[in-house]
Amino acid sequence: MNAINATAVPLAAVDAPARGRWPQGQAFDARWFQIAFLASFLVLGALARDFALTWQQVALTFAAALSTQAFWQWALQLPTRRGWAGYLSAIVSSFGISILVRADTLWVHPLLAALAMSSKFLLRAGPSTCRSHVLNPANFAAFAAWAWMPGAWLSPGQWGSASLAALWFIALGGIVASRVQRLDISLALLLSWGALLAARLVWLDYSFEVGAAMWLQQISNGATLLFAFFMISDPMTTPQRRAARIAYAVAVAVAAFVWQWGLYKPHGLIVALFAASVLVPFINYRWPAARFTWR
Secondary structure, rough: OOHHHHOOOOOHHHOOOOOEEOOOOEOOOOOHHHHHHHHHHHHHHHHHHHOOOOHHHHHHHHHHHHHHHHHHHEEEEEEEHHHHHHHHHHHHHHHHHHHHEOOOOOHHHHHHHHHHHHHHHEEEEEOOOOOOEOHHHHHHHHHHHHHHOOEEOOOOOOOOHHHHHHHHHHHHHHHHHOOOOOOOHHHHHHHHHHHHHHHHHHHHHHHHHHHHHHHHHHHHHHHHHHHHHHHOOOOOOOOOHHHHHHOOOHHHHHHHHHHHHOOOOOHHHHHHHHHHHHHHHHHHOOOOOOOOOOO
């Protein structure tokens, strides 16, 4: 996981935006789906749930992420530096950081955004056919906020578990995941996590009514669905081969379950994905496949 080196595929090719076509022939980039959905959910949460989040923190997050992305793109003379396509991932990551991270001060959010976007360019690994950044930027920022930043914490349950919010997440999250051909890993994660949570409740001998209510609250938590559809489904930081992706999702769910319910530590999914991310380049070496593109 070294920084960019001369033996790797040129970074311009690696970071070229993956694009596709509408049936009518117009170009599109599926990250616009992510941006539209995450923006609506951030606004909904800020207005309806009274998040402990200020507009200054959000503005500084976006400013830091976009300026850091611009710095690296211009420093490396990437062909995407002049157009919006080169900055969409920074916008997506900014929404993720704003939704998950809370802090007592104004400097935490922009620092996390700058570190997260820089990690895309400095921590890269994998075979030449699918070399990419190792860490999902939003996941890295969330982990760093919890583990390393004073006066910062994660707010994983601020949306509650209302059925309408869960259905909204699943419907639009499924659209985004399927657009990037990663619906398989999202469903594998949710099924594995849901089965483990159910097994725990059965083991603890809860009645069906109480256990079912607890299970629904845990599995339909907004942060869980955000994680499944917008974090672990990142096509650049997950295994490229389908069977490997599904096994990877199951492994992340098991590790998160052990961390959260075996060791009684918080944020199991965030921590498990951060740790498992370093394995993805080795998985792609062992089971190679062409790097993800939209067609």
